[in-house]
Amino acid sequence: MPAQEPGARFCLLLFLSLASSGLNAGPSLRSRSFFSSPENTGYYDIQAQDLGMWHVPKKRPLQHWRNSSLLRYRTNTSFFPNLGHNLFGLYQKYPVKYGSESCQTDNGPAIPLVYDFGDAEKTAPYYSPVGQREFVAGFVQFRVFNSERAANALCAGMRVTGCNTEHMSHEDTCGVSSQA
Numbered sequence: 213m214p215a216q217e218p219g220a221r222f223c224l225l226l227f228l229s230l231a232s233s234g235l236n237a238g239p240s241l242r243s244r245s246f247f248s249s250p251e252n253t254g255y256y257d258i259q260a261q262d263l264g265m266w267h268v269p270k271k272r273p274l275q276h277w278r279n280s281s282l283l284r285y286r287t288n289t290s291f292f293p294n295l296g297h298n299l300f301g302l303y304q305k306y307p308v309k310y311g312s313e314s315c316q317t318d319n320g321p322a323i324p325l326v327y328d329f330g331d332a333e334k335t336a337p338y339y340s341p342v343g344q345r346e347f348v349a350g351f352v353q354f355r356v357f358n359s360e361r362a363a364n365a366l367c368a369g370m371r372v373t374g375c376n377t378e379h380m381s382h383e384d385t386c387g388v389s390s391q392a
């Protein structure tokens with residue numbers, strides 16, 4: 213497959229699970245996609261356990277997301293109860309604000325991933341050569357600052373070890389907005 217511009221053709225689908233066992237199946241009764249509507253009740257209300265993420269081609273209908281996905285992975289450590297119960301709570305603990313903190317020292321938590329389709333090594337080719345030197349694959353990390361002190365809400369598939377996060381985290385979310 214030829215190299216693609218990061219984020220050019222794929223988007224990131226995120227969903228929460230109420231129970232750790234629910235995520236393998238993808239968006240379902242037990243796990244809700246929470247970026248898909250502005251009202252976004254799951255973002256605020258769910259007492260979530262874990263987070264699932266799929267990298268899917270843009271402009272595909274929902275019923276093809278699973279089969280056409282490049283990567284499917286999730287957390288399985290039930291980290292949400294300790295980090296605010298959902299993304300709203302998590303970003304209250306780790307506010308995503310420009311210029312508020314410094315890169316590396318003030319980044320938010322990184323949670324290890326379990327891969328249901330694909331593996332951590334497949335993450336690297338999606339990012340630029342500069343970016344590839346500055347992360348460890350196999351994690352999701354929240355609130356990552358770069359050298360300009362701009363914050364990314366979420367780095368999917370990696371724990372960031374450098375300050376050039378503008379070369380990463382380019383994947384758009386599939387829904388309305390990735391802003392906290």
Ligand SMILES: *[C@@H]1O[C@H](CO)[C@@H](O)[C@H](O)[C@H]1NC(C)=O
Nearest residue numbers: 273274275276277278279280
């Ligand atoms: C997805 O793949 C599975 C297994 O190969 C197949 O049974 C199913 O029909 C496919 N679903 C869609 C929507 O293409």
Ligand SMILES: *[C@@H]1O[C@H](CO)[C@@H](O)[C@H](O)[C@H]1NC(C)=O
Nearest residue numbers: 232287288289290325326327
């Ligand atoms: C999470 O998944 C890993 C890899 O499959 C497994 O070794 C580990 O026991 C799981 N942890 C929990 C809490 O289920």
